[in-house]
Amino acid sequence: MTQDNPPERTRSLLILVIWGAGLGAAAQFAKISVIYDRMAAIYGAAGGAGIGLMVSVVGIVGLLFGTTAGLLAERIGYRRVFVGGMALGAVLSACEALLPPWPLMMAARALEGFSQLAVVVVAPVMIAQVAQPRHQGLGMSLWATFFGVSFALTAFAAPPLVAAFGPPGLFLAHAGWMAVFTFLLALMLPADPPGAQAPRLRLPELVRQHGAIYGSPYIAAPAAGFIFYTLMYVALLTLLPLLVPGAQRVWVAEAMPLTSIVASLSLGVWLLRFVPAIRVVQLGFGLSALAGLGFWAFWGQAAAVLACVVLLSAGLGLVQGASMAAIPQLNAAPGDRARAAGAIAQLGNLGTTTGTPLLAALIAGQGPRAVLFFVLPLSLAGIAIHQWMAARRARQLDANQWGASAPDL
16 A cells, blocks of 8 residues: 655654654663663662563553554544653653652653653654655664664663762653653644544444454554564563673674664665565564574574574564554555554564563573574564465455456346
């Protein structure tokens, strides 16, 4: 499907502003992760598991309400949801700088989950809306890097801020970032069209809409593959460095996110000029499957293992960017794009939440061979789910064409 009424020109500066807002949304996870020990010392009674929950509660909101957010954004208006979500994030981060008691801190973190969800659901819709079709691949691939880039920038900026001002300094800096981009988005985003609200969503209609989203081979397709990416990416980023010798550990930890970003913005963008996004996703899963086999065949050989790390990271980088690019390629209407982005948020958070404990359990039982048993089936499943979705789309297209040409009976 193609975009209806594409813009006369790509609004590149606005796309960069949207990406900057995404960096702030991802930092809602990163700002706790990078000072995990300091937060554990402050909220010692909660223990390590409690601080882990402080990190993950933002994603749990997305897991529970991802597709619902896509439906509500269509009703409320994309600009209102985006700007409101960013403003809410700024206020909450400023409140967290007060280091409130544990229950209030967790309440603020849960509300931050709604702020983060508003951004990740609406941003892909807005990028597709302000980019010409020939630039959508680049815009969506750039958007797909927001999580990894944000973690890297937060890890770089946090130590001096925390050393000088403690955790409140980091939270206030994040609040300032969110506030600046709230202002820029309010200034630059196109206005919501008047009277374009969707029907009111009562519970039976909400259930029906969820069924329609996950039953559609167009709307659900980007998320159906993306879950296998999220199952692997965070788990491997966390645990794979621990499996290699100490001398290689830092290199692997740094190379994985960097290679993914570079592959997505270079090879991925180039491929998207000639190849449908879904095929690029399948290619990425194919590369990650080969890397899994390489780990099994060459484990213990330093150079070969490092080459497999690069291959795996590049493959997952292709999956990352092309999955986002598939949203506007497969869905022409803004409402369908918001639903697709909501499904990605929901299934993506499911993968992120479950992937690391799954891989940890495999490693406990199988040792380094667990990487093969983890990567290979998930990569093949990602290829297969997209092949099945493509077959369903082809059948629907054939049925529609036959129906259009059939005589009235």
